[in-house]
Amino acid sequence: MNITKKIGGGLALLGLCSIAWGATPLVDVDWVKTNSCNADVRVLDIRNPIDGGSKTDYMRAHIPCAVHTDYLKGGWRVEVDKIPGQLPPVDKLEKLIGDLGVDNKTHVVIYHAGKNALDLGSATRVYWTFKLLGHDNVSILDGGLAAYTADKKNTLEKGNNSPDPKTFKAALNEALLATKADVQQASGNGVTLIDNRPTHQYRGINRHPKSKRSGTIPQAQNLPESWLTVNGGGKFRDVETLKKLYQVANVPTEGDAINFCNTGHWASLGWFVGSELMGNKKSRLYDGSMVEWSADESLPMTEEIKL
Numbered sequence: 001m002n003i004t005k006k007i008g009g010g011l012a013l014l015g016l017c018s019i020a021w022g023a024t025p026l027v028d029v030d031w032v033k034t035n036s037c038n039a040d041v042r043v044l045d046i047r048n049p050i051d052g053g054s055k056t057d058y059m060r061a062h063i064p065c066a067v068h069t070d071y072l073k074g075g076w077r078v079e080v081d082k083i084p085g086q087l088p089p090v091d092k093l094e095k096l097i098g099d100l101g102v103d104n105k106t107h108v109v110i111y112h113a114g115k116n117a118l119d120l121g122s123a124t125r126v127y128w129t130f131k132l133l134g135h136d137n138v139s140i141l142d143g144g145l146a147a148y149t150a151d152k153k154n155t156l157e158k159g160n161n162s163p164d165p166k167t168f169k170a171a172l173n174e175a176l177l178a179t180k181a182d183v184q185q186a187s188g189n190g191v192t193l194i195d196n197r198p199t200h201q202y203r204g205i206n207r208h209p210k211s212k213r214s215g216t217i218p219q220a221q222n223l224p225e226s227w228l229t230v231n232g233g234g235k236f237r238d239v240e241t242l243k244k245l246y247q248v249a250n251v252p253t254e255g256d257a258i259n260f261c262n263t264g265h266w267a268s269l270g271w272f273v274g275s276e277l278m279g280n281k282k283s284r285l286y287d288g289s290m291v292e293w294s295a296d297e298s299l300p301m302t303e304e305i306k307l
Contacts, residue, residue, distance in 0.1 A: 023107055023108075023136065023137045023138055023139045024139055025127075025139060025140065025272070025276035025277065026139060026140055026141075026142040026236065026276075026277075027109060027139045027140070027141055027142070028141075028142060028143075028147075029141070029143070029147050029148050029150075029151070029154070032063060032109065032111075032141055032148065033154060033155075035107075035109075036063050036064050036065050036066065036109070037064055037065040038107075040105065040106065040107055041106070041107045041108075041109060042067060042100060042101055042102050042106045042107070042108050042109070042163070043063055043065060043066040043067070043109045043110075043111065043141075044066065044067055044068075044069055044100065044108060044109070044110045044111070044126070045058050045062050045063065045066045045067065045068045045069070045111060045145075046068075046069055046070070046071040046074075046110060046111070046112055046122055046123060046126055047068070047071075047112065047113050047119075047145070048070045048071045048072040048073070048074075048122065049072060050071065050072055050118065050119060050122060053113050053119075054070075055068055055070065058160075059158065059159060059160055060158060061156040061157070061158060062145075062156065062157055062158075063111065063145070063148055063156070063157070064155055064156070064157045065157070065161060066111070066157070066161065067100050067101060067161050067162075067163055068160070068161075069096075069100055071122040071125070071126060074096065075088060075092060075093075075096045076088070076093075076096070076125070076126055076129060077125070077263075077264075078092075082295075083210075083263070083288050083291050083292045083295070084210060084263050084291065085263035085264055085265060085291075086263070086264070086287055086288065087129070087132070087177075087287055090133070090170050090172065093129065093133060093170065094133075094168050094169060094170055097130075097133075097135075097168040098165050098166050098167055098168040099165050100163065101163025101164060101165065101166055102166060102168055103166035103167055103168050104135065104168060104169060105137070106137065106166070107137045107138070107139070108130060108135065108137065108138040108139070109138075109139045109140070109141060110123045110126050110127055110138070110139070110140050110141070111123065111140070111141040111144050111145055111148070112140075112141075112144040112145070112234060113144055113145055113146065113234065114143050114144025114145050114146030114147055114148075114233075114234035114235070115144075115146060115233070115234055116229070116232055116233055116234060117225045117226045117228065117229040117232050117233070117234070117266075117269060118225075118265075118266075119144070119234060120144065120229060120234045120235075120236075120269060121225065121265045121266050121268055121269045122265070123140045123141075123144065124140065124268040124269045124271070124272040125264065125265055125268040127139075127140055127268070127272060127276075128176065128268045128271060128272065128285060131173065131176055132172065132173055132176045132177060133170040133171070133172065133173075134170055134171030134172060134173050135168075135170075140272075142235055142236055143234055143235040144234045144235075146233075146234055147234070147235065175284070176271075176275075176283075176284055176285060177284060177285060177287060178258045178260075178284040178285060178286040178287075179286075179287075179288075180286075180288055180292055180293065180296070180299075182258065182284070182286070183217065183258060183260070183286055183293070184299070186256075186258055187217075187218055187219050188219075190255065190256060191255075191256040191257065191258060192221065192251065192252055192255060192256065192257040192258070193217055193219055193220035193221065193257075193258055193260065194220065194221055194223050194251055194257055194258065194259045194260070194267075194270055194274070195216050195217070195220040195221065195222045195223070195260060195261070196223055196224065196225045196259055196260070196261045196266045196267050196269060196270035197216075197222075197224065197225070197261045197262060197266060197290070198224050198225070198226070199222055199224055201214075201216075201262075201290075202215075202216050202220075202222040202224075202304075203215075203216075203222075203304040203305045204216070204302075204303035204304055204305045204306065204307075205305050205307065207290075207294075208262040208263070208290065208291060210262070210263075210291045211262065211290050211291050211294045211295075212294040212295045212297075213294040213297075213301050213303075214301075214303050214306075214307075215301040215302050215303030215304065216290070216301065216302055217260070217290075217293060217300075217301065217302070218300050218301070218302045219302075220260075220302075221249055221250050221251045222249060223245070223246065223249040223251050223270060225261070225266040225269045225270065227245050227249070228242065228245075228269055228270065228273050229269075236273070236277065239277055239278065242273060242277065242278060243278070246278075253274070253278050253280060254280055254282075255280070255282060256282045256284075257274055257280060257282060257283045257284070258283075258284045258285070258286050259271040259274065259283065259284070259285050259286065260285075260286035260289040260290065260293075261289050261290065262289050262290050262291055263288075263289055263291050264285060264286065264287045264288070264289050267285050267286065267289055268285060271283050271284070271285040
């Protein structure tokens with residue numbers, strides 16, 4: 001499949017970063033306290049029902065100057081050919097992002113509820129989407145809102161922020177996205193397949209409600225999403241600890257790698273750790289993941305435990 005066609009096409013040159021020192025993958029609470037209302041920064045509150053949050057929660061209390069966008073219902077992911085959670089067309093994403101007051105010079109900072117690895121996956125998926133669209137000036141608040149509110153002295157804001165729309169144009173970075181065909185070619189070609197689902201799904205004990213078959217892609221290694229955060233929470237582990245966990249999971253930290261899960265949510269967490277924290281820029285994310293793969297009966301699967 002032509003990737004540009006799949007996501008909608010319409011490419012343009014990326015603007016220069018507005019923050020002179022550039023965006024780091026993670027920012028901390030002190031950085032956000034200093035910069036959240038900076039005219040060149042747009043803080044996105046992506047809380048949604050998947051992590052027990054909502055627009056109502058945002059209205060009650062949010063980081064100053066933050067703008068709300070619902071990760072589940074805001075248009076970040078759509079159903080494509082009966083596969084949920086896929087990338088929308090590029091023009092739809094451009095409008096979504098522009099309507100949030102973001103242009104190609106804006107430093108975007110994303111924050112989640114900070115409760116667990118699942119809601120951190122919402123932040124990494126939106127982060128990956130920006131990167132895929134060629135917008136490198138993007139960061140995540142490590143620990144999310146929970147980290148910010150841990151200090152009761154930190155200011156919170158009520159009400160709704162509605163920024164003036166801006167023009168955002170994508171410059172698609174195809175190197176970050178793996179298609180089903182890419183995964184088919186990966187086996188035996190020196191590409192590491194990393195299954196970021198829980199071990200019970202990897203082994204075939206349980207499966208996603210939309211998956212047609214149990215198990216995993218042959219030769220895939222399992223690195224569960226909950227390993228990547230401190231006690232399965234909303235804050236990333238340090239790099240040295242991550243290296244140890246990669247070794248335990250028999251997952252290399254270098255070389256061509258494709259992360260997958262069920263629909264590309266948990267996989268974005270694995271991609272972020274591999275690419276942005278461990279520095280493996282040969283990491284890709286398989287958007288369709290197991291829901292797409294398992295629906296094609298011509299494709300092989302490994303089911304370690306058959307029930």
